[in-house]
Amino acid sequence: MPQDPIGAGSGVPEVVPEGAGGLAVAGTGGGPLPEWTPYTVTGGAAALIALLLAATGSFSIVLMFVLTVVISLPVIYVWSRIAEGPRRALDRLATLSIVAAFGIAVAPLISLLYEVIKRGTARFDSAFFTESARGVVGAGGGAEHAIVGTLVITGVATLISVPIGIMGAIYLNEYGTGRLRRALTFFVDVMTGIPSIVAGLFAYAAFAVFLGPGIRLGIIGSVALSVLMIPIVIRTSEEILKIVPNHLREAAYALGTPKWKTVTRIVLPTALAGLVTGVMLSIARVIGETAPLLVTTGVVDSLNTDPVSGRMQNLAVYAYTEYKNPGVMKQAAYDRAWAAALTLIAIVMILSLIARFIYRRFGTEIR
Amino acid sequence: MEAHTDTTTQAGQILAGASGGSRRLGDRIFSNAATIAAVTILALLAGVAIFLIVKSIPAVTASAADLPEGKTLVDYIAPLAFGTVLAATLATIVAVPLAVAVALFISHIAPRRIALTLAYIVDLLAAIPSIVYGLWGIFVLGPAFVGVLNWLADNLGFIPFFTGPASVTGRTMLVAGLVLAVMILPIVSAVAREVFSQTPRRLEEGALALGATRWEMIRMTVLPFGRSAMISGTMLGLGRALGETMAVTIILSVSGVVSFDLVSQSNPTPIAANIALNFPESSGVAVNALIASGLVLFAITLVVNMIARVVIARQNLQ
Numbered sequence: 001m002p003q004d005p006i007g008a009g010s011g012v013p014e015v016v017p018e019g020a021g022g023l024a025v026a027g028t029g030g031g032p033l034p035e036w037t038p039y040t041v042t043g044g045a046a047a048l049i050a051l052l053l054a055a056t057g058s059f060s061i062v063l064m065f066v067l068t069v070v071i072s073l074p075v076i077y078v079w080s081r082i083a084e085g086p087r088r089a090l091d092r093l094a095t096l097s098i099v100a101a102f103g104i105a106v107a108p109l110i111s112l113l114y115e116v117i118k119r120g121t122a123r124f125d126s127a128f129f130t131e132s133a134r135g136v137v138g139a140g141g142g143a144e145h146a147i148v149g150t151l152v153i154t155g156v157a158t159l160i161s162v163p164i165g166i167m168g169a170i171y172l173n174e175y176g177t178g179r180l181r182r183a184l185t186f187f188v189d190v191m192t193g194i195p196s197i198v199a200g201l202f203a204y205a206a207f208a209v210f211l212g213p214g215i216r217l218g219i220i221g222s223v224a225l226s227v228l229m230i231p232i233v234i235r236t237s238e239e240i241l242k243i244v245p246n247h248l249r250e251a252a253y254a255l256g257t258p259k260w261k262t263v264t265r266i267v268l269p270t271a272l273a274g275l276v277t278g279v280m281l282s283i284a285r286v287i288g289e290t291a292p293l294l295v296t297t298g299v300v301d302s303l304n305t306d307p308v309s310g311r312m313q314n315l316a317v318y319a320y321t322e323y324k325n326p327g328v329m330k331q332a333a334y335d336r337a338w339a340a341a342l343t344l345i346a347i348v349m350i351l352s353l354i355a356r357f358i359y360r361r362f363g364t365e366i367r
Numbered sequence: 368m369e370a371h372t373d374t375t376t377q378a379g380q381i382l383a384g385a386s387g388g389s390r391r392l393g394d395r396i397f398s399n400a401a402t403i404a405a406v407t408i409l410a411l412l413a414g415v416a417i418f419l420i421v422k423s424i425p426a427v428t429a430s431a432a433d434l435p436e437g438k439t440l441v442d443y444i445a446p447l448a449f450g451t452v453l454a455a456t457l458a459t460i461v462a463v464p465l466a467v468a469v470a471l472f473i474s475h476i477a478p479r480r481i482a483l484t485l486a487y488i489v490d491l492l493a494a495i496p497s498i499v500y501g502l503w504g505i506f507v508l509g510p511a512f513v514g515v516l517n518w519l520a521d522n523l524g525f526i527p528f529f530t531g532p533a534s535v536t537g538r539t540m541l542v543a544g545l546v547l548a549v550m551i552l553p554i555v556s557a558v559a560r561e562v563f564s565q566t567p568r569r570l571e572e573g574a575l576a577l578g579a580t581r582w583e584m585i586r587m588t589v590l591p592f593g594r595s596a597m598i599s600g601t602m603l604g605l606g607r608a609l610g611e612t613m614a615v616t617i618i619l620s621v622s623g624v625v626s627f628d629l630v631s632q633s634n635p636t637p638i639a640a641n642i643a644l645n646f647p648e649s650s651g652v653a654v655n656a657l658i659a660s661g662l663v664l665f666a667i668t669l670v671v672n673m674i675a676r677v678v679i680a681r682q683n684l685q
Contacts, residue, residue: 062511091580098476101468102485105556108549109492112503119506167404175401184405186676187412193603193672194415194665195610196497197639201661202415205422214650227415230408260397288496291612291639295646316498320613323502334506341499348494 038076038096045072065107069100113345120342123335128343133318134302139332143340145303146318153218153297153314154287156307157225162279164226165233172234173241174263191231199227200292207296216298218307221314224292229282236278240271273362280355284348290316315340419662426655435645435653436623444660446625450635451664454615455608457544457629458551462608463601465548466555473556474563475585486560493553501617504546509537509618516541516630527627534632538620541629546614551604558600562593562682595682602675606668612639638664 046068053064073096081089131142172184203224207215244267252262268275298311299321319340326333431439473486516539520531533539566589574584590597621636621644636644638660646657 087580087583091582094582094585095476098468098472101465102472102477105465105469105492105549105552106488108503108508109488109495111507112495112499115503115507116499164404164407167401168408171401171405175398176405180402180405180409184409186680187409189676189679190669190672191408191412193606193610193668193675195612195639195668197612197642198415198419198610198661198665198668201422201642201658202418205418205658206414209418209421213654227411230411234408258391258394260393263397284494288498290496290498291616291643294643299647316496316613319498319502320617323505323617337502341496341502344496345499348496352494 037079038092041076041079042068042072042096045075062107065103069103073097073100116338116342116345119335119338121339123332123339124342128336128339132301132303133313133336136301137327138329141336143315143318143336143343145301146313146315146340147343148303148305149218149297149312150287150314150316152305152307153221153293153312154225154283156219156222157229157286158279158283160222160226161229161233161282165230165282166237166275168230168234169237169241170263172238174259174267188231188234191227192235194227195291196224196228196289197291197295200224200295202227203292204296216296216311217309218297218304218312221293221297221312222307224296225286225289228289228292229286232282232285233279236281237271237275240274240278241267243274244270273358277355277359280351280358284351284355287347287351288316288344290320293317294320315344319344415665416662419658419665422655423659423662424655425652426659429652429655433652434656435649440656440659443656444638444663446623447636447638447641447660448663448667449625450621450641451609451637451639451667453627453635454540454544454547454619454637455605457540458547458608459601459605461545461548462552462555462604463597466552466600466604467559467597469552469556470559470563471585471589474560475581475589486557489556490553492549497550497611497613498617500546500550501614504542504614504618505538508546509539509542512537512539512542512545520630528629530628531630532632533630534620536620536632538618538632538634539630540619540634543615543618543634544629546618547608547611550611550614551607554607555600555604558603558679559593559596562596563589566592595678599675599678599682602671602678606671606675609668609671610639610664612643616640616643 046064049064049067049071053060053067073093076096077089077093080092127140128142128144129147130144131140132145133141133143134145168184168188172181176184200221203220204215206223207217207220248266248270249262252266253259257265293314294317297314297317299317300311300313304310304312319337322333322337322340426434426440429440431437431442434440434443436443469489473482473489477485513533513535516533516537519529519541520533523529524531570588570592571584574588575581579587615637616639619634619636619640620632621640622633623636623641624633625635626633642657642661646654649657
């Protein structure tokens with residue numbers, strides 16, 4: 001079987017009649033390059049550059065990546081242009097550029113995860129999870145108060161957002177008609193774009209109108225997070241409710257079941273796994289928010305579990321303040337900031353993984 | 368699908384209506400609850416605007432002497448708005464070409480088997496909290512970029528963007544813009560990918576059958592088909608970049624100047640960063656001024672997002 005010379009894939013036979021006017025791909029000589037050419041050239045260039053960099057003692061992965069791209073792209077282009085003609089050369093150039101762009105996009109993720117794990121583990125110890133920052137000036141101390149605060153604030157936000165969000169989704173999918181439905185669809189999408197700091201300012205302003213200026217409470221932060229969370233819950237829930245098969249509803253109606261019972265006993269249980277997945281993903285999205293909490297819940301060093309009284313710390317703001325006001329022992333504070341960042345990323349990752357697992361394991365019947 | 372749902376809805380209502388009163392009561396309560404939730408959500412969005420306006424009024428009526436920095440409200444917010452737009456524009460310019468390439472890679476170039484995994488990896492970028500991006504930007508990317516900044520200032524200093532003198536810490540608009548670009552890349556790429564993968568197969572295979580290379584096929588069918596998705600994705604990304612707070616707050620060493628210089632250590636202040644930096648310590652009418660600047664930010668992002676959504680809605684109609 002002949003190799004697919006331009007990598008067109010998708011099982012389309014390569015039919016290029018000789019002398020087909022402007023569409024002829026054949027180049028001036030040599031014929032199509034073997035399939036391994038791009039891999040060999042980039043691999044060879046990478047190895048060569050790595051050796052050269054190591055020899056000059058300035059090895060870095062980033063530099064190697066950049067130089068490999070800069071060198072191998074023109075080489076492949078020129079080689080392919082000579083052997084296969086300008087059109088295939090352009091195709092190879094475009095394909096390789098796109099692959100390189102993907103590499104560039106993923107590189108920050110790898111670097112970020114690597115650095116967070118490397119720098120975060122220094123203080124990722126038991127004291128970090130069991131002590132507060134009360135009275136801590138130099139090294140030591142922990143983020144127990146911030147972790148508890150994060151859980152309380154996000155928990156209250158979830159309690160506010162989930163009923164409203166799921167009922168809103170039920171409205172959109174089961175009841176809504178006409179203008180209200182169209183308006184809700186449009187503005188929920190618009191709401192997903194509200195800057196998080198604006199959500200924080202709104203919650204502060206709303207509470208300040210009634211409770212006076214300068215107010216800082218955990219619950220204000222929860223309200224701010226709800227503004228960010230409701231659109232996510234409603235969006236994902238609506239998608240899930242949409243794929244509940246209509247024949248289930250029709251069967252229920254045919255048996256004389258009232259609509260509200262059909263929704264609560266048939267539609268919601270069928271969609272349960274998907275709904276839980278959506279809620280967990282929305283929690284993962286807001287649990288790392290900093291800006292709205294910075295302006296609503298205040299900063300405090302000791303444990304507070306009451307969302308309606310007094311300031312409340314949380315992990316993201318804790319990481320920010322440890323970085324911003326490191327105090328006398330800078331490195332100790334930075335270590336705590338990185339440990340908080342690592343904790344946050346771990347929570348987000350675990351939530352996303354559990355959400356995916358639930359959907360895979362229990363969400364199968366409606367897919 | 369839509370019409371089908373409506374018929375079943377009507378059938379359900381007729382059946383429910385035909386039977387006893389208690390059933391009708393249950394239905395009425397439940398459908399009212401759903402409607403109330405819907406109205407609550409719209410009221411919440413309206414509430415965001417209303418409360419921000421109410422709390423901004425004292426700053427609008429206050430005299431310049433009472434406001435922060437002794438400026439009038441417009442003079443106070445204008446440079447901040449400039450900083451916001453500059454950072455977001457820079458991020459969008461960097462992110463959009465990359466995001467389109469990533470979307471093409473996942474939808475048309477990567478092997479089908481691993482495409483979903485790759486998409487998941489790109490989406491992970493969106494799951495990382497912004498505070499972590501901020502720490503990464505200031506401790507890792509910034510210092511790594513000092514050499515680049517110096518090179519830009521030394522060799523391209525004649526371009527207004529790179530006048531210099533280059534920052535020695537890497538806390539510059541350029542680094543902040545790059546971090547923002549990484550943060551908005553997943554959303555732009557997700558919107559583009561969604562539509563790229565819906566390109567009609569007959570167009571793609573028609574192009575290939577005529578002897579087009581894969582790149583020519585992409586350029587002639589996929590990109591034109593996905594044009595409005597690229598526009599709306601760009602607008603959504605821009606909206607995100609405008610409102611993103613913590614990363615720019617941490618990375619920029621703000622000084623409130625109005626300058627296009629991307630590599631120096633005195634940077635314009637974006638609105639969001641200014642709020643995050645000053646809100647915790649402010650009191651009195653200064654708080655109202657900050658809320659007024661937040662209202663401006665809200666208005667800008669609202670317009671950008673609404674344009675994006677209108678473009679998407681129009682494209683879905685076609």
